[in-house]
Amino acid sequence: MTAATGAPSAPPAPPRWLRGDTLGRFAYVAFCTLVFVFLVAPIVVIVPLSFNAEPYFTFTEGMLRFDPEAYSLRWYREILDNELWTRSLVNSLVIGVSATALATTLGTLAALGLASAAMPARRLVMGLLISPMITPVIISAAGMFFFYSSIGLGQTHLGLILAHTALGIPFVVITVTATLSGFDRNLTRAAASLGATPLHAFRKVQLPLIAPGVISGALFAFATSFDEVVVVLFMAGVEQRTIPRQMWAGIREQISPAILAVATFLIVFAGLLLVTVAWLRRRGRG
Amino acid sequence: MIAPGRERFRALALVLPLLVFILITFIAPLATMLVRSVHDPVVADALPATLASLDGWDGEGLPDEAAYEAIARELVQAREDRTLGQVAGRVNRVQSGLRSVFTRSARSLRDVTEGPWRDALEEIDEAWADPATWHAIRATGQRFTGRHYLNAVDMQRLPDGSVARQPEERRIYLPLLWRTLVVSAVITLLCLLLGYPVAHLIAHAPERRANLLLALVLVPFWTSLLVRTTAWIVLLQTQGVVNDLLVSIGLVGDDGRLAMIYNMTGTIIAMTHVLLPFMVLPLYSVMRAIPGQYMNAAASLGARPAQAFLRVYWPQTLPGVGAGSLLVFILAIGYYITPALVGGSSGQLISNMVAYHMQTSLNWGLAAALGGILLAGVLALYLLYDRLVGIERLSLG
Numbered sequence: 001m002t003a004a005t006g007a008p009s010a011p012p013a014p015p016r017w018l019r020g021d022t023l024g025r026f027a028y029v030a031f032c033t034l035v036f037v038f039l040v041a042p043i044v045v046i047v048p049l050s051f052n053a054e055p056y057f058t059f060t061e062g063m064l065r066f067d068p069e070a071y072s073l074r075w076y077r078e079i080l081d082n083e084l085w086t087r088s089l090v091n092s093l094v095i096g097v098s099a100t101a102l103a104t105t106l107g108t109l110a111a112l113g114l115a116s117a118a119m120p121a122r123r124l125v126m127g128l129l130i131s132p133m134i135t136p137v138i139i140s141a142a143g144m145f146f147f148y149s150s151i152g153l154g155q156t157h158l159g160l161i162l163a164h165t166a167l168g169i170p171f172v173v174i175t176v177t178a179t180l181s182g183f184d185r186n187l188t189r190a191a192a193s194l195g196a197t198p199l200h201a202f203r204k205v206q207l208p209l210i211a212p213g214v215i216s217g218a219l220f221a222f223a224t225s226f227d228e229v230v231v232v233l234f235m236a237g238v239e240q241r242t243i244p245r246q247m248w249a250g251i252r253e254q255i256s257p258a259i260l261a262v263a264t265f266l267i268v269f270a271g272l273l274l275v276t277v278a279w280l281r282r283r284g285r286g
Numbered sequence: 287m288i289a290p291g292r293e294r295f296r297a298l299a300l301v302l303p304l305l306v307f308i309l310i311t312f313i314a315p316l317a318t319m320l321v322r323s324v325h326d327p328v329v330a331d332a333l334p335a336t337l338a339s340l341d342g343w344d345g346e347g348l349p350d351e352a353a354y355e356a357i358a359r360e361l362v363q364a365r366e367d368r369t370l371g372q373v374a375g376r377v378n379r380v381q382s383g384l385r386s387v388f389t390r391s392a393r394s395l396r397d398v399t400e401g402p403w404r405d406a407l408e409e410i411d412e413a414w415a416d417p418a419t420w421h422a423i424r425a426t427g428q429r430f431t432g433r434h435y436l437n438a439v440d441m442q443r444l445p446d447g448s449v450a451r452q453p454e455e456r457r458i459y460l461p462l463l464w465r466t467l468v469v470s471a472v473i474t475l476l477c478l479l480l481g482y483p484v485a486h487l488i489a490h491a492p493e494r495r496a497n498l499l500l501a502l503v504l505v506p507f508w509t510s511l512l513v514r515t516t517a518w519i520v521l522l523q524t525q526g527v528v529n530d531l532l533v534s535i536g537l538v539g540d541d542g543r544l545a546m547i548y549n550m551t552g553t554i555i556a557m558t559h560v561l562l563p564f565m566v567l568p569l570y571s572v573m574r575a576i577p578g579q580y581m582n583a584a585a586s587l588g589a590r591p592a593q594a595f596l597r598v599y600w601p602q603t604l605p606g607v608g609a610g611s612l613l614v615f616i617l618a619i620g621y622y623i624t625p626a627l628v629g630g631s632s633g634q635l636i637s638n639m640v641a642y643h644m645q646t647s648l649n650w651g652l653a654a655a656l657g658g659i660l661l662a663g664v665l666a667l668y669l670l671y672d673r674l675v676g677i678e679r680l681s682l683g
Contacts (some may be wrong), residue, residue: 035480036502042517057520058530106304113300118293134668136620138637139657142644143315166312227510247512251627252569265511268587270508
């Protein structure tokens with residue numbers, strides 16, 4: 001082994017002991033590859049299976065031969081023709097968008113307040129605001145079931161919107177607070193000294209700068225609502241069934257490849273979210 | 287410059303709407319549930335006179351005629367008010383068999399207009415000559431009660447007022463709680479084993495490759511939980527992709543297909559998959575901050591790779607190991623969806639028992655008590671997390 005020279009290396013560069021073609025290096029890379037396969041393969045496998053022409057959950061011989069006959073869009077057609085699925089999509093969007101709008105507005109305002117050094121009882125308030133993320137969802141769902149039905153909001157869209165807003169709020173508060181911690185307060189002071197009203201300074205100076213954080217928070221909140229099933233399971237009636245609720249029923253009762261078509265749609269959606277958040281993060285940093 | 291008092295007022299005014307919103311839409315529901323775990327007025331509301339006449343009862347032998355008259359009238363009344371089912375259900379949980387005694391008695395008593403009530407009741411069912419029936423009524427008649435919590439830790443209150451453990455074969459919840467903790471620990475360990483090398487690889491890869499690899503970790507993080515669960519069902523079921531693959535390469539015979547799902551194995555595999563990103567992300571952010579020169583220095587001083595890793599690298603990653611493990615463990619003990627869908631009967635955890643009592647047995651008091659215990663455990667772990675890591679630094683992809 002050669003002695004290390006004092007050559008400075010950037011932190012992300014691989015350490016010396018991992019360079020070179022040793023057996024250990026090979027085992028390490030092979031192991032990591034397997035873990036990546038474990039992470040991604042289950043999700044990737046779903047996509048081709050959703051084009052299965054047969055009602056099976058595994059690759060038919062025809063599919064393996066890439067016989068075009070073995071592939072079809074029948075499950076996609078089945079979903080689009082099925083009123084249960086289309087209605088659940090509408091429900092998911094209505095509940096998700098409303099909850100996101102509420103959570104983002106309230107959450108951003110609160111984060112602005114929390115960022116102030118003058119905020120009293122900051123830790124306690126932060127703890128309360130984050131509690132919906134911490135509490136196991138089965139407990140939230142049970143409590144919400146008791147409470148919302150006792151005030152007449154059980155089995156209503158409004159009840160679910162309020163419940164999902166509560167679940168999404170921690171994500172907005174956390175992301176916006178994080179963005180604000182990098183915000184230079186002198187900018188709003190400068191705006192004020194130039195004669196801007198506080199509202200004007202917020203709209204023209206602060207909001208554009210923290211916008212990436214606000215949008216990421218909103219996306220987190222929407223993703224939370226769009227994927228939430230336990231609260232829906234406890235609180236929703238037939239009229240409020242969402243996509244995850246419909247998938248839950250499909251998995252529990254009769255699992256049909258139609259579910260895989262919905263899943264493929266959700267995977268594409270998740271990919272879009274991932275790319276958007278990564279892009280926002282880079283912008284927020286730059 | 288704004289005056290400090292005004293600044294304080296402004297901060298409060300900004301936070302207040304959300305605080306009120308959360309208190310109403312979230313904290314109040316939690317409080318409702320916790321109240322339910324100790325407060326159960328159904329029997330007390332339905333049988334007030336009966337309970338009043340039991341005040342003078344010494345608990346030995348049977349109560350006097352007044353108690354029989356009261357219960358006879360109130361059972362009929364409860365039947366008319368449609369609360370009989372709830373009352374009978376609660377008494378039945380203390381003394382099994384009483385549900386049918388109550389419903390049958392209330393039905394037969396419609397035609398009885400005058401006493402002696404004790405004879406009438408004993409004629410309908412012999413249970414009325416058993417002091418245990420009266421003990422059960424008195425026990426469930428308390429508005430505020432600890433019996434749901436006792437139940438939730440496999441204990442019971444005996445008629446003489448003392449607390450004892452349930453007989454061995456009736457202990458359900460403590461073993462389940464223990465199983466939840468063990469399974470969560472196993473999942474945490476698996477996540478650490480799988481996640482540590484991966485986080486290391488990403489942290490020390492060149493920037494472009496690191497971003498790509500990080501995206502591979504984040505794909506499952508952003509993908510719908512139900513999609514991931516569906517994926518595991520498709521892969522692991524007996525006629526699924528993995529078994530087909532194993533059969534086609536001859537590793538297992540067609541009749542020897544492995545049962546990898548709808549049991550504890552399924553729960554562990556699927557939950558490890560779901561929680562792995564929560565381990566990788568904190569590890570990654572800690573490892574990125576470790577300068578590569580440290581390991582080089584160790585090597586140049588003659589340390590073998592394993593030695594350098596154990597003495598130099600590993601200790602520096604401990605904050606990440608702690609944060610990731612604690613987070614995964616906390617998420618695991620409260621997990622519901624995955625065990626419910628792929629756990630079969632052997633792969634259920636404590637959350638699933640809460641759901642069972644909410645939806646199937648309708649023993650909401652017990653569900654609330656189990657939930658209360660779970661909540662207390664999770665909160666304690668989060669306080670620890672807050673101490674060690676800081677709660678607002680929870681990584682969100």
